[in-house]
Amino acid sequence: MGQETIRVLVVEDHHVVRQGLVALLNVVEGIEVVGEAADGVEAITQFRKHQPNITLIDLRLPRMGGVDVIQRLRMESPNARFIVLTTYDGDEDIYRALQAGARAYLLKGMTSDELIATIRAVHAGKSHIPPAIAQRLAERMGTEELTPREFDVLEQIVHGKSNKEIATELDISEATVKTHINSLLGKLGVTDRTQAATAAIQRGIVPLESLRKPKP
Amino acid sequence: MGQETIRVLVVEDHHVVRQGLVALLNVVEGIEVVGEAADGVEAITQFRKHQPNITLIDLRLPRMGGVDVIQRLRMESPNARFIVLTTYDGDEDIYRALQAGARAYLLKGMTSDELIATIRAVHAGKSHIPPAIAQRLAERMGTEELTPREFDVLEQIVHGKSNKEIATELDISEATVKTHINSLLGKLGVTDRTQAATAAIQRGIVPLESLRKPKP
DNA sequence: GGGCGGCTCCATCAATGGATGGAGAGAGAT
């Protein structure tokens, strides 16, 4: 191993970024970009078609998120190797991407050399998580998981609902809503609902985009 | 005009993105990239050195933000033309960038053709704001400005402070804090502090990054 | 089956937050 060409699939919705990556990688000895995709669904068809050694993938994608893509493709091809390449979007996505089987996590803004070195390393079977991210993960480990119900309540809080509204929405009593809140405040390590909301956004537990839209 | 080469400066901190832009533009007839910068300070020195016709600039930059760079350079060179190129970071930055004198606003993810067409258009003296962004600006127009004091209070709210803590921090009475809150709730079009916090983050009035750090 | 732990649920009480009305100080306009 290590002598044959590394076949790479690039999944990235931002046009210029994708073009930059492809241009950059195609001039590198021993690496060949065999396919490109601009959204999650396309990523899956391209993967099936080309069976790349390495898939370079953004997490924020139209149609189907990067985490779901990784999960799905690893079902079909357990040996598939993924390198997540993204701007920082909160700890939650990082965690889920690694859970789903990503081997490496790179921030946009890395140098070309880092990228190439990481591709070679992952192809050789290694993993690579940058120190800054490793530290966040370590922090996260200390935190407890929210129960499904607590998550429901947190989501409503982030969307600006009052306890009464949440009670109606979830069809439980207001007193119960308060219990869940009290519990999730403890788990998030905060003292009131406003801190809970900002923490949830910051960590990526509740995506910021969901704020614009009313719920369907 | 329109026959001479358009001299472009590219300011972008993400390495692969910058590289992609430069590679893309340098093969276009009539456009030449005369300089690159990876942060705001470097952007200013590069600008002074090369006096580009067009400056392509990201808003989120290390050391000095894109808005400040535009403001400063337009003081020195009122004819300088800026095209802002960024992922969506909230309405506030868009608004301020246009105020500072940016002529066009492009989202990363545009096609190469759009980018090139926009560069030519701006060089010819036109402006270009995509419909999606124009709509947001229109929405924003209806909203009132926050007073400095209201902004101070909002910032504290986003950072999870209680009214009592805010009062101490700003050295005013708790009752006064409540007045400011009441006023800013109205201006933001929300009904409680949690909604105010998420709205502030979403619109980019208070940057999300400020949440990690304690204040110096 | 009995016991145990986690999740969900509820009621009561103290603390916090939001609505309302109103006063003084400064900037700009007539």
Add this chain to the structure above:
DNA sequence: ATCTCTCTCCATCCATTGATGGAGCCGCCC
């Protein structure tokens, strides 16, 4: 100058939120 507008400030009253203690339920281990 004085009028008016805006910003800043404050106090009182009612609504919402958060703390606390405790009950039923389900799945799991022994």
